[in-house]
Amino acid sequence: MAEKLTDLDLLATFLEIYRGGSITAAATRRGLTQPAVSGQLARLERDLGEPLFIRGGRGVTATHRADELARRAGPHVDQLRSALDPAPALEGTVRIGGAAEFMTTRGMSALTPLTQRGIRVEITLGLANDLLNALKAGQLDIVLSAVRPGAGLTASPLTDEEFLLVGPPLLARTVDRELLAEDPARALEHLPLVAYSDELPIIRRYWRSEFGKRPKNPTAIVVPDLRAVLAAVIAGAGVSALPRYLAEPAITAGSVEQLHHPEVPPLNTLYLVTRGAPAPAVRAVAEHLKERDWGVL
Incomplete structure (x- = not known):
């Protein structure tokens, strides 16, 4: 029997590809095979009448049409999925520091699902050493750093x-x-x-x-x-x-x-860095980012 797909299924798969930059990573996160994800993307592109991604050797690159679709549909799909998601709601503000380039192209989309669970995110953009000093001073909760920190902070490899x-x-x-x-x-x-x-x-x-x-x-x-x-x-x-x-x-x-x-x-390894014993919201954000399949950037 043929698989019956809803528009929400197609859009949810599209968003996973868009946010992760990879069909393979999207398949893992959706619990589907790679051919199934490719098929869903092909169907959505056929329905829209234009391509959403440029395929490359290391993943996919979004087209302008994909950027527009993600901007318009993303918040609504996240809200619908959040309403059906048994994961408990969270609350609190998490202050995250990172390089402007990485946060703009990869970090923001990775953090979006957490905002649908009630977490408020404050982003500080800057150089790694400045951000790590702000983390030590208690001005930030998490830093995504291209520099391995010294003593007093906890670092986990995130991606390369x-x-x-x-x-x-x-x-x-x-x-x-x-x-x-x-x-x-x-x-x-x-x-x-x-x-x-x-x-x-x-x-x-x-x-x-x-x-x-x-x-x-x-x-x-x-x-x-x-x-x-x-x-x-x-x-x-x-x-x-x-x-x-x-x-x-x-x-x-x-x-x-x-x-x-x-x-x-x-x-160059990118690290997720925290200090002390993180609050529940900070811990939830850190675990979410560490579980994500970033691939090689």
């Missing part, structure tokens, strides 16, 4: 960020491919950099991990927001190392190209 070296197509054409295979640092050293800060933290880590040395490249632009770094790279200002979850849509669109293809791309 995978970094790609990308540049605009015109600059990519200037790289000597034979030299790139023999001495990649030398082949790339004429390319200007677009950096997150003067210290080149992400770029320097990539060079050290992959080439065993510091970059000699000139720096063209310094801007403390990875989304702005990507925009500058797309505009042709230079090259940079960026998390896959930010770079892959631009790679798919042809706006940038991956300049270097290591056998194992460099990873």
Whole structure:
């Protein structure tokens, strides 16, 4: 007998794909097989008459139509599912700190289901060390940190960020491919950099991990927001190392190209950090985030 699906089923599956960026993760969270989730997505796309995601090697990228559908349908679907969800209601305010780029593209959608259970969330965006100091001072309850904290705080690995070296197509054409295979640092050293800060933290880590040395490249632009770094790279200002979850849509669109293809791309662990004995609402948020299938970002 054919499976009978409601619009709520299709929208619930869509939201899991949209929020997790992965059909596989959505299948796990929905308790379905991957083919079943793919079939539900195909049916919804057929009903709408246009695609909702661009398929990639590491997941899916939402289209503008998907962004609009999630914005309009998401709160209503969450409310309906919450009404049917036997999970107990929660109350309280949880203060969470994280990087603007991660919170905007991944964190906010992960936190939305908790607001339907009564939790109020206050978000502080900033640099990891500043946020960890605020956590120690009692100004935050949870920090999602790309820096492992020191003593006095409790850190749990949440997921890994995978970094790609990308540049605009015109600059990519200037790289000597034979030299790139023999001495990649030398082949790339004429390319200007677009950096997150003067210290080149992400770029320097990539060079050290992959080439065993510091970059000699000139720096063209310094801007403390990875989304702005990507925009500058797309505009042709230079090259940079960026998390896959930010770079892959631009790679798919042809706006940038991956300049270097290591056998194992460099990873950076993202930690969920708390202090002391968390209050019930804080503990519920922490457990929700740790149970989520983030995949490799």
